[in-house]
Amino acid sequence: MGDHSSTSDRSRTSNGPDGLLERVLRAERDAEDRLTEARKHRDEIIDRARASAQAVERKTDDRLETRRRLYSAETQARAQAIADQDGGEVTSARKPVSSDRTGEAATRMARRLIGLPE
Numbered sequence: 233m234g235d236h237s238s239t240s241d242r243s244r245t246s247n248g249p250d251g252l253l254e255r256v257l258r259a260e261r262d263a264e265d266r267l268t269e270a271r272k273h274r275d276e277i278i279d280r281a282r283a284s285a286q287a288v289e290r291k292t293d294d295r296l297e298t299r300r301r302l303y304s305a306e307t308q309a310r311a312q313a314i315a316d317q318d319g320g321e322v323t324s325a326r327k328p329v330s331s332d333r334t335g336e337a338a339t340r341m342a343r344r345l346i347g348l349p350e
Contacts, residue, residue: 312334315334
């Protein structure tokens with residue numbers, strides 16, 4: 233009978249105000265733990281996304297720089313070819329065309345590309 237009465241006392245305590253407070257506090261701790269885990273998970277996702285975005289940005293920058301170099305070399309070669317053609321002389325690599333002639337040739341080339349008279 234003593235066991236029965238102590239069980240009833242525990243049952244009443246868990247259903248009483250103290251038991252209710254204990255359950256509320258436990259639920260609050262559980263909610264805080266879940267919130268902490270969710271924030272940690274969110275931060276990990278953000279860090280991975282940031283690292284991925286930075287990798288894409290670096291790769292894009294590298295590609296753009298490569299294209300810029302190729303375009304610059306191509307444009308310089310075309311300007312040189314036009315200057316050589318218009319000037320009637322072929323220049324060697326040791327004696328480049330003057331920047332004025334190259335600029336004029338580049339302007340003529342640009343005008344040709346867009347269909348304007350030279």
